[in-house]
Amino acid sequence: MSKENFIHKKLQRNRLKTSDTMVRNQFRVVVGSYEHNILCLSLDLSLSTPIFTPIFHFQAHTLSVKCMDISNRYLISGSHDEHIRIYDLQKRKELGTLLSHQGSITSLKFSRKVINSNNDDETQLARPGAEGKSKWLFSTSDDHKILIWRVKDWEDIGVLRGHTARVNDLDIHPSNRIAVSVSDDHTVRLWNLMTIKKAAVLKLKGYSQNGQFVRWIGSEGEYFAVALVNKVLLYDSSTAKVSHEIDMGRRTIMHLETMKWEGKDYIVVGLSNGAVAFYTLDSVLDSKAQEPEFSLQGHANRVKDFKPYTNEFGTYFVAIGSDGKIVVWDLKSKEQLAIFDSGERLNCLAVCDESVEKESTMKKRDAATAEIDEQSEAEGDEEELKKVLFGEKKGKKKSKNAKKHGKKKVSVQLE
Numbered sequence: 001m002s003k004e005n006f007i008h009k010k011l012q013r014n015r016l017k018t019s020d021t022m023v024r025n026q027f028r029v030v031v032g033s034y035e036h037n038i039l040c041l042s043l044d045l046s047l048s049t050p051i052f053t054p055i056f057h058f059q060a061h062t063l064s065v066k067c068m069d070i071s072n073r074y075l076i077s078g079s080h081d082e083h084i085r086i087y088d089l090q091k092r093k094e095l096g097t098l099l100s101h102q103g104s105i106t107s108l109k110f111s112r113k114v115i116n117s118n119n120d121d122e123t124q125l126a127r128p129g130a131e132g133k134s135k136w137l138f139s140t141s142d143d144h145k146i147l148i149w150r151v152k153d154w155e156d157i158g159v160l161r162g163h164t165a166r167v168n169d170l171d172i173h174p175s176n177r178i179a180v181s182v183s184d185d186h187t188v189r190l191w192n193l194m195t196i197k198k199a200a201v202l203k204l205k206g207y208s209q210n211g212q213f214v215r216w217i218g219s220e221g222e223y224f225a226v227a228l229v230n231k232v233l234l235y236d237s238s239t240a241k242v243s244h245e246i247d248m249g250r251r252t253i254m255h256l257e258t259m260k261w262e263g264k265d266y267i268v269v270g271l272s273n274g275a276v277a278f279y280t281l282d283s284v285l286d287s288k289a290q291e292p293e294f295s296l297q298g299h300a301n302r303v304k305d306f307k308p309y310t311n312e313f314g315t316y317f318v319a320i321g322s323d324g325k326i327v328v329w330d331l332k333s334k335e336q337l338a339i340f341d342s343g344e345r346l347n348c349l350a351v352c353d354e355s356v357e358k359e360s361t362m363k364k365r366d367a368a369t370a371e372i373d374e375q376s377e378a379e380g381d382e383e384e385l386k387k388v389l390f391g392e393k394k395g396k397k398k399s400k401n402a403k404k405h406g407k408k409k410v411s412v413q414l415e
Helices: 003-022 281-285 367-390 394-405
Strands: 026-033 037-044 051-059 065-071 074-079 084-088 093-098 105-110 136-141 146-150 155-160 167-172 178-183 187-192 197-203 213-217 223-227 231-236 241-247 253-261 264-271 275-280 294-297 303-311 314-321 325-330 335-341 346-353
Touching (some): 026 074, 026 314, 026 325, 037 065, 065 346, 074 105, 213 253, 213 264, 223 253, 231 264, 241 281, 253 303, 264 281, 275 281, 275 303, 325 346
Parallel strands (some): 303 346
Antiparallel strands (some): 026 346, 074 084, 136 146, 146 155, 167 178, 178 187, 213 223, 231 241, 253 264, 264 275, 303 314
16 A cells, blocks of 8 residues: 555544544533532433433532523523622633622523624624624522623623512513513513613513513514413513413423424423423414423423523433433434433523533643642641641640741632
8 A cells, every 4th residue: 555545544534533523412411409519411412322421510509509501601500699600611610700699599591692793882693503692691689680791701780670579580582682570579570671771560460470480482572471380471572461371270380491493482381290391382372272282201290490402413302300310302203312310409401512612721630740639638638647646746836936937828729
């Protein structure tokens, strides 16, 4: 074999390897739990038996993790400890904490992605699935406030005031100009995001329940759905009035999302019996139809959160429950593809692309450095153990001498 042929075949093999890695059907699932932890898993559906690979698992808050959201490289988590933590998924690094709220964080929502230009005022909404960046983060809390954070520097740029009780949920209109929120004050409020002022107050007259979840539905936000304890109210955006209702009977609504799939708009409801029900907007507008188009059953009890995920291979549906399980379905075949038992009481969920993490930006540690670190740590522990077991009388003299010479400063670098 000539040298040229050998090089050509080697290049072909390398191309095949790269193409194999690029077409892998993978994505990441991030969950928050009552045990204060955040767990990130990589799910590989390319294999004959799908595999969950743990990426990281750590205690993120001092109380239960209540909500989270992802936009590009940023993961945001909110907790009952009143803190909002920011993480860079690309570098696996915590960036900081937002501390302006004085109550439990109830929901976090990034604004719709936009295509940035040189001028911040000139932005264009990115199409679903297209590249873009979120300009703002919205957070709601028990303190009755909705805060607006600017993503590029995490500055608090505005407060939406008006609710007189805990704010339960919020959603952003597809145009990025209007927001809708629900609260325990028995109202639904619309906000003008251009002026950062309230646009309308809708009272839940004739209903004894408060709004728990809210989502816009339709490519242009023609309707928005408000979930009460066991009812979903569908509001017409043009009239700001309830046009239709979905009654769940004795089943409690645990979560609500809206999605577009195969040309249809869906209202998706997670229930206390472990089922997720899919209602088409067309069937809800037909007042005679009250049955879902289909349901997915994957949990023994309450469904706490769920998200759809679409890539070049298809559309998948990820759901979590208080039973600690993460269940993934193929929406087209309705087949259950993978189950992961976390062993914790899961509370919230976010899904992102596998490509969110770049190996080039990660800090690497070679084997030699790791071994030195382990040895020094072990030696330190051994010396400390000797002091505890046998005691050191000279230690007191050393401490007095140390006071004379002054205390040495110790610097700690977090990676």
